[in-house]
Amino acid sequence: MPGKRDELLNLEKRDIILREIQYWRKSRLLPEQYCDFLTNIYDDEATVKDNNPISLHNLQQGSIKIWLFGFGIISLIFLISLYFSVFPWPLQLATALSVLIVCYGYSAVLRDRQKVFSLMLAGIASILTLGFGLWIIELHNLDPLFWRPILIGFCGLLWCILGFVLRIGLLNYCGFAFWGLLYGGFFIKIRPDASMLELELLWLPLCVLMVWLSWLLYHRISGVAGVYFGVGATLWIMPEIDALLLRQGYPQWVSFLLLTKIAVGLALLFLFRKKWITWVTS
Structure with missing residues (x-):
């Protein structure tokens, strides 16, 4: 019993050291070759294993199953692209939702083990969300003035939620950006001739709110405070961007402002x- 307990303790210590080395690798506190060297010392198998089946090394050394899997995925993507327009709209919607659920689902599953591959899947799914939505609107001749804002709002909400849950800062930021676009477009229709003071009052309170949320979440939830701070920093200059890019007739001094x-x-x-x-x- 004492020998087995000592062996378990040694295994736990080794796992802690290996996790610490991986943290150094991700944080770039040590060069890659030093991390490989230390991992080789503490790893029983004396090799740095790559768990990502899509890596170049594993593709070179992998079995025929990996290549067949890749061929199947690529073929499925081409089939969907070629025949999506002839699907009835319920099948189009079901196909789009299935692809998005699979991509986002695998992104969530691989978030801790294969972070780069997880981010790639989340990015692909996000592009497909917008692409499928625009494609369906065009295929069915839907009113773009009505359905595009709905699509923008849906994408923004989806990306905000998934970016928060999966701790993907860029996805979370893009969600807020889409909501900002929807917010600006809504007030353009209501107040197309708004003064510069009105635009400042339209955007700056949101800037203060997001910076305050950044401070609040920093003390409670890790990994999202930076996103909220970035959104707040963007909102700081949004009144002038709104005036220069989204509206017409504003004087030249807005650029200097x-x-x-x-x-x-x-x-x-x-x-x-x-x-x-x-x-x-944080």
Whole structure:
């Protein structure tokens, strides 16, 4: 019994050391070759195993099953692309949902073991979400003025939720960006001749809200404070971007106002760098 207990303790220590080495590798605290060397020392099999079946090494050394699996996936994608337009709309919707569920599902499953592959699947699924939606709208001659905003709102909500759950910052940010686009487009229709002061009041409260949420979530939930801070920083200059890109007839001095706000924003970032860098890296 004592010998078996000592063996288990040694295995636990080795696993802790290997996890720490992997953390050094991901954080780039040590060069890749040093991490491989240390892993070889503490790994019983003396090899750095690559669990990703899509890696170049595993494709070179892999069995015929991996190649057949890849061929099947590529063939399925081409078949869906070629015959999607002739499917009845219930089958089109079911096909799109099935592809998205599979991609997002595998992204969630592989999030901890194969992070790069998980991010690739999430990115592909996000592009397909928007692509399938636009394709269905065009195929069925749906009113784009009505259905495109619905698609934008759906994509934004989906990406915000999945980005938060899967801790994918870029996906979460894109979700907020789509909601910002929907928000700006809605107020363009309501107030097409809004003054610069109205635009500042339209966007800046949201900027303050997102920065406050960044501070709040930093103390409670890890991995999302940086996204909210980035959204808040973007909203800081959104009134001027709204005036210059989304509306017409604004004077030239709006460009100088944009440059002034960028300079003020950078000055604030410099003054409070010790605080917001902690939020972003949490």
